[in-house]
Amino acid sequence: MVNETIQLGKGLVLRNPVLTASGTFGYGEEYTDFVSMSDLGGIIVKGTTLHPREGNPYPRMAETASGMLNCVGLQNKGIAHFIETIYPRICNFDTNVILNLSGSNIDDYVQGAERINALDKIPAIELNVSCPNVRQGGMAFGVSCSGISQVVSEVRKVYHKHLIVKLSPNVTDISEIAKAAEAAGADSLSLINTLMGMSIDAETRRPRLSMTTGGLSGACVKPVALRMVWQVSKAVRIPIIGLGGISNATDAVEFMLAGASAIQIGTANFIDPAISAKVVRGIAEYCARTGFEKVSDLTGQLIVG
Amino acid sequence: MKQITDFKLMESIDYGKSVWQRYRSPVPLPFIEAGQFVQVRVDDSPDTYLRRPISIHDVDPTQNEISLLVQKVGDGTRHLAALTAGAMVNMVLPLGNSFSLPQSDRERILLVGGGIGIAPLFYLGKILKSKGITPQFLLGGKTKGDLIRREAYEKIAPVACTTEDGSFGEKGFVTQHSVWDHAVFDRVYVCGPKPMMKAVAARCKEKDLWCEVSLENLMACGLGACLCCVENTTEGHVCVCKEGPIFNIRRLLW
The missing domain is CATH 3.40.50.80 (Nucleotide-binding domain of ferredoxin-NADP reductase (FNR) module)
Known part of the structure; x- marks a missing residue:
């Protein structure tokens, strides 16, 4: 039997390395016909902001070669609604329920984190400083060392559980941003969020997305994500949660070999709603086949040279 | 309960711009209401990454069969339309809400x-x-x-x-x-x-x-998770895939 447990530190223990990525798995409820929550290491629920957001106008999605663009824009009903309505429904899921928290200014992040800190059954926050689809804040914090340092250190003061910081790939040197987040008190890093892109309909000469640009995800981003996970793993000591185009167990193993301690399944949930549980089984099978007794031993086992 | 099923294409009739296709499930069909749809995975079509949402045209629970009308719009639907009897097609179903049925049999x-x-x-x-x-x-x-x-x-x-x-x-x-x-x-x-x-x-x-x-807004997940297919309604943006595709016009800002 392969030991699948992953210790991410600061009280966050996963029964296996597979999490579902924010914005691709709703609040988990949308997928209970396909996946048993008890099969997963955790779920990261839809990006939530202090105040409700209507998100961006339709159309919000465009298919691309081996991927898709979205410009949803953090549509959500706000933290109060999450706490009163959604949390009671999902807090007893037999898995780690992690909230993805976003904001348009430092105060929003801090107030949001304070309120989530009070929820017993949320063991971690994933701080979203990398959403490319909101005009203010969001990615603005995640693309400079000073911005990320400020938001992470302020949230750190009020949030006492495991703090994951989700990094944007839309930067010159992601290692520098990662180091700044680590220094400011992040317990782990997740990367990558979507890559900024756009799509044009040549017939109408118009952009396909209402916001013109959007975030690219899906299989096409995997090589970029893998490279960034590898780079960041050389730069920081805190655990890394890798994501970006993971579509099967082999992809997941590659991210762990590159340096990730855990992984997230995102856009692939749209194509196969049962993929997350399949990836869990596939990673264990890989370990059994290749002689790894513990899944956690895969991390950083890339052979170079 | 929703299911992911590999259907077998039993029969396909080409009407030029569209095809009619009858599919059989190897397992008992879930209860399907009028107005619901399936998300079809289109295999071996390099330009098709996401599933294609398609309305359920007919249901025969005695044979575990459903039928679809597929309009040839892009590469994905063209690929699907070109399949011949015996092809296996993966679908997620049944998705979305359904048409509200009349209260009385006297309604016109x-x-x-x-x-x-x-x-x-x-x-x-x-x-x-x-x-x-x-x-x-x-x-x-x-x-x-x-x-x-x-x-x-x-x-x-x-x-x-x-x-x-x-x-x-x-x-x-x-x-x-x-x-x-x-x-x-x-x-x-x-x-x-x-x-x-x-x-x-x-x-x-x-x-x-x-x-x-x-409604048939562009969608990705079909399950209400990605929030891509929203329609602006009297209650704000709602997912066509989950709260729809059927809407009373009083809810829409048309």
Whole structure:
């Protein structure tokens, strides 16, 4: 039997390395016909902001070669609604329920984190400083060392559980941003969020997305994500949660070999709603086949040279 | 309960711009209501990454079969339409809400379909018929060739038609058909291109008629998770895939 447990530190223990990525798995409820929550290491629920957001106008999605663009824009009903309505429904899921928290200014992040800190059954926050689809804040914090340092250190003061910081790939040197987040008190890093892109309909000469640009995800981003996970793993000591185009167990193993301690399944949930549980089984099978007794031993086992 | 199932394509009939396809499930079908849809995975089509949402055209629970009308729009639907009997096709179903059924069998029902939008009205018509209601179909197309499977609809209920070029039925749009003037309806159900549905909705609002439409916004997950397919409603942005695809026109900002 392969030991699948992953210790991410600061009280966050996963029964296996597979999490579902924010914005691709709703609040988990949308997928209970396909996946048993008890099969997963955790779920990261839809990006939530202090105040409700209507998100961006339709159309919000465009298919691309081996991927898709979205410009949803953090549509959500706000933290109060999450706490009163959604949390009671999902807090007893037999898995780690992690909230993805976003904001348009430092105060929003801090107030949001304070309120989530009070929820017993949320063991971690994933701080979203990398959403490319909101005009203010969001990615603005995640693309400079000073911005990320400020938001992470302020949230750190009020949030006492495991703090994951989700990094944007839309930067010159992601290692520098990662180091700044680590220094400011992040317990782990997740990367990558979507890559900024756009799509044009040549017939109408118009952009396909209402916001013109959007975030690219899906299989096409995997090589970029893998490279960034590898780079960041050389730069920081805190655990890394890798994501970006993971579509099967082999992809997941590659991210762990590159340096990730855990992984997230995102856009692939749209194509196969049962993929997350399949990836869990596939990673264990890989370990059994290749002689790894513990899944956690895969991390950083890339052979170079 | 939703399921992911590998269906076997039993039969496919090509109508030029679209195909009719009958699929059999190896496992008992879940309960499917009129207006629901499937998310079809299109394999071996390099340009197709996401599943394709397609209305359920008909259901035969005794054979565990469903049928679909697939319009050849892009690479994905073209690939699907080109499949032949025996092909295996992975689908997630049943998705979305459903048409609201009448309260009484005395209600007079008009089912308005435009182009490929005639698809879900077939199953709705069959269900109404089984409840003792004979609806009136009103089907519109650009030309006669668009009014596919008209004979099958005629087996359920009377079918009125319009074509834009006048090649069959009354010339013009569905909103211009004389059936609106000659009969009274308690409920109007509509599926078709958005401009057509908006025109029918406007006509229903004018006459204070109850009306439901089936939307087909671009979607990714089909499960209410990605929030891509939203329609702006009286309650803000809601997912067409989960809270729809069927909406009463009073909820829409049309």
